[in-house]
Every structure is written in structure tokens, then in C-alpha cells.
Amino acid sequence: MQFSRRRIFGLIIAIAVITVMAGALSFPALERHYMRQQAAQNAVPLKLAVEGLRAALERYAPLPALIAERSELTELLNDPGDQTVLAQVNEDLRQTAATVKASDVYLMDISGRTIAAATYLESGSYLGRNFNYQSYFTQALNGDLSSFSVYGTTSGERGYFYAAPVEDGERIVGVLAIKFNIAAFESIWRGADSEFMVTDRNDFVFMSSRPDWHFRAIRPLSDGTLRLIAQNLQYPIDRIDLLPMTATPLNADAQQVDIQGTPDERFVRTSQRLTDLDWTMSALSPRRPATLNALNTLLIAGLTAGLVLAALLAYLLKQAGLAEAFAKEQDAKRRLETAVTERTADLQTALADLKQTQTDLIQAGKLSALGQMSAALSHEFNQPLAAVKSYADNATAFLDRDRMSEARDNILRISKMADRMATISAHLRNFARKPQQATGPLLLNAVIHDAIAVVDVRLAAEGGAIAYNPPKTDIWINGGHVRLQQVIVNLINNALDAMEDEPDRIVRIEVEGTTLRVRDTGSGIADKQVAHIFDPFFTTKAPGKGLGLGLSISYNIVSDFGGTLSAENHPGGGAVFTVRLQPAKPIEVAAQ
Secondary structure, three states: OOOOHHHHHHHHHHHHHHHHHHHHHHHHHHHHHHHHHHHHHHHHHHHHHHHHHHHHHHHHOOHHHHHHOOHHHHHHHHOOOOHHHHHHHHHHHHHHHHHHOOOEEEEEEOOOEEEEEOOOOOOOOOOOOEOOOOHHHHHHHOOOOEEEEEEOOOOOOEEEEEEEEEEEOOEEEEEEEEEEEOHHHHHHHOOOOOEEEEEOOOOEEEEEOOHHHOOEEOOOOOHHHHHHHHHHOOOOHHHOEEOOEEEEEEEOOEEEEEEOOOOOEEEEEEEEEEOOOOEEEEEEEEOHHHHHHHHHHHHHHHHHHHHHHHHHHHHHHHHHHHHHHHHHHHHHHOOOHHHHHHHHHHHHHHHHHHHHHHHHHHHHHHHHHHHHHHHHHHHHHHHHHHHHHHHHHHHHHHHHOOOHHHHHHHHHHHHHHHHHHHHHHHHHHHHHOOOOOOOEEEEHHHHHHHHHHHHHHHHHHHOOEEEEOOOOOOOEEEEOHHHHHHHHHHHHHHHHHHOOOOOOOEEEEEEEOOEEEEEOOOOOOOHHHHOOOOOOOOOOOOOOOOOOOHHHHHHHHHHHOOOEEEEEEOOOOOEEEEEEOOEOOOOOOOOO
């Protein structure tokens, strides 16, 4: 079928319009897909934050019962007028609060009146105040250990209270309570890639990395709930406000939320239920990355479609031109048939050569791309694939012989090989990801502590130890908690791998200012390898034990923080990896 140039342009414009409409219609579904991916990524920092919160709460839980066993407390409760004992108890409670970093530790008699407190020297002390209306007091007075989240009616601080009975023989003579300021948790969350919030059973926000979300409910509270809050003085009833949030489910644990304000904000929310506390902790990351990913995908698809349409346009115009040329050629053929025949033959030969050259160039480009990819991946994938083939053949043979146990073992080995190839693929995705996540001030001491906790599982299983003397002062650096923890874990794991054949596998960690050093006692780094140690896909490990991406990823992470990562051999043997980070101003924590 022959097309005129006008009809060709009309056809191309119609296809382009249909393509744009299809992209616009598919954008919402594509954005939801990337939001679900973002929610899955949020689950990792959320889990770490939940575990950190739970660990801190559990650290304070046994303290009231231990402090309540002190004999001087019983002595003071039996004789409240003894000023000598009162002074001793007040000072002991003050020193205890300073030691455990509690906001207050105070003693109440059975009427609920506070007769001694760690803050006895401060103007906002609990001394003389009566707390018999608080649930933690009544529960402790009944002989039970108790806990309770509350807004401090005296100090104005948001606190978490634990209480235990003080006993004189079999008789309860008072209650010992300990309070710590929950604002300390929020300071750790600030600066992360996501915002965090903790809500109670009524969807009331009492902890958050965003101060403007404090004391706001994400759904309307009933009059009965408000009366109960006012009765227990649990939250400041005059400050309770509604956080105008509209949520749309993405899956069982994630939602897309819109928060109305100035300006409006859009987030992807991932939640985890703390059943024992009847709390819900959520991580909210901005929805902008998912939207940009969807737009980028549509842009790439649009550019691809544009190239295809351009190629189609060129082809059709060429065909139209050829048709016109052919008509002129036929007219000239009647006059100069022989000459035209020779020229036509030359033209056809030239076109054939051109098409062959284009085909060869396209094939060469494909082979070049495949060669670049296979050079890095063929060895890592060929070995597990060969193992899978071998195990599959063995499983078939065992099934033919009705040897189910051996067949099942080979099938399990095939599954492990598949997991290994999935791990390789995950490393490649991590390497390709751009390091554009937010950074901010954080405690280097805390990051090292969390990294060592992650490696403890491997140390327990394989043997080995970590020699580390924490600095006596807090060291603040600029970075991201999770990503810097990933760097330290990677350096420790590499050190353990380097000492695989050593009888005593000891990884030494040293901190000097904002510089961190990780040393092993292995064979060290060969001189010719030092210059390439941070190159992608460079590895000295045996085949199948690494892609050579870990140090390259770590190098990029540290560079993103404005720091440096270097490697050298130690004069005493082994290798030393040095992480130099940028110092940061300490974050001010609210007064206890």
C-alpha cells in the first residue's frame, strides 16, 4: 500500500497521541508499584527503630523493683519525719537517676504522696505531689510491676513511667517510680531518610521525629476516649489536635498517606505493631522518589517510543521517496532503458551493502554490550548453574531409584544455589543504586555498637572476637546511621574473611576523633592489589565467595558522607581500613 507524505505524518501523529494517553493512564498504577517497593525498603529501618525502642524500654523495666529493695526506703516510709534518712534517700535517688540516665526517680507512700525524689533540688520536683490517680501507682500498690506512657503534668516532659511496690515483709508500704524522657528516642530518629511516629491504641501520636505531630490524633477521638485521657492526665487535653491524614492501602503493612497542611505532604507509610505495648510504630518516607521513578520510567518509555516512531517515519518517508523515484525511473526507462538498468543495478548493490553494514554494526554493538556484562557476571553465575545442573541430574537418578532422602537433599542444594544467585543479583542492584539519601549528625559510638551487634551472630557461629574500647566521650559525625552501619559491618566481615585460616580471629576497632580503623591479622594486601581494592568487581576471594562490590559500595557511601575510605598494610601484619568522617555539631537533647 502506497502512502503520501501527508498520510504518513497523520499516522505518526495518531500513534504518538495514543502513546501519550496510554502513558498518562498507566502512571497511577506505575506510581503505586514504586510506592510498594519504597514501603518494602522502609521496613528495614523501621525494624531497627522498633528494636531500638523496645530495647530501651526493656532496659528500664527491671530498675524500679531493684531500687525498691533498698532498706532505707522502707525505713523512710515507716518514719517520714526522719530528716537524716530523708536526706540520704533523696541524694541516693538523685545519684541513681544520674547513673541510669533517668528523668526522675521518686518514692510515694501508700496515699500516693511523693516523699522523696531525685529532683529534690529542682524547682519542678515531684516532692509533695500526689499521684494516686495514675494507673501505674494503683497497679504497683496492688503488688504488680507496671508501665505507663504519659505527658508529665509537673515538668511538661513526655515521659514513660515504670513503678514497683516497696515492701516491708509481706506488707506494701509505698511505691517506687522511675521516669525517663521519651524525647531522647526522637533525637536519634531525626536525620533519617524517613519520619517516624508511635501511636497508641487510639491512633494518638505521642512520639515522633516531627515535633509538629506531637499530641495529634490521626483519626477523630470519641468523647469517651477524651474523658479517659483527661481523667488519667495522660496527655495535655488542651493540646490535643487532629492530624488531617488520608490513607490509601498499598498492602497489608503499607499505605500511601496525604497530610493536609501548609504545604500538603505526601508519604509512603510502613507500620509495625508492638502487640505487647498496644502501640503501632510507623516509618513515613516522602512519596516524591516513587513519583520520580514512575515519571522516569514513563520518560524512558516515551523516548523509546519516540525513537521507534522516528524510525518508522524515516522508513515510510524513504519508501514514499523510493516510490516516487521508481515512477520517475520507469518514465526514464522508456528512453534510456539500458543506462537506467545499469544504474539501478549499482543502486541496488549499494543499498544491499549499506543494509549489510548496518546489520553488522548492530550485531557488533549487541556483542560488545553482552561481553561487558558477561565479563563481570559469567564466572559468578556459571559455577552455581553448573552445580544446579549436577544436583538436578543426581535428583533425577535418585528419584528413579526411589531414594527420596538423597533426592530431597539435592533439591535443597538446588534451592540454596538459587538463593546464592539471588544474593549476587541483589548486590548488583545495591551497587547500581545512586547514593542520594539524606545525611545528618549522628553518634559514631552508637553506630559502631549497632554494627557489632549485627556481627555477633556470625561470631557466635564461626568463632572470633572483636577488640574495641569505646571512646569515653560522644563523637558526633555527619552521615546516615543505617548506611554507615552497613560500611562497618562490611569491613568487619572482610576482616573475618581475611583471617579465615588464623587460629585466633580478632578484629581490632579503634576510634581516634572522627577517624575509625578496622584491622585484621591476616596475610595483608598485595602491593599490586592496593590500587584496585575499591574497584567494582575486583576481589581476592575464592570464586563463588563474593562479587567484589562490598568495598566499592562502602567507598561510595563514605564519599557521600564527605569522608574517605582507604586501605593499607599494618607494620605488625594484616590490613588496616581507615574511615575518615566529617565532624558534626551535637544534637541538643531536651532537658530531663
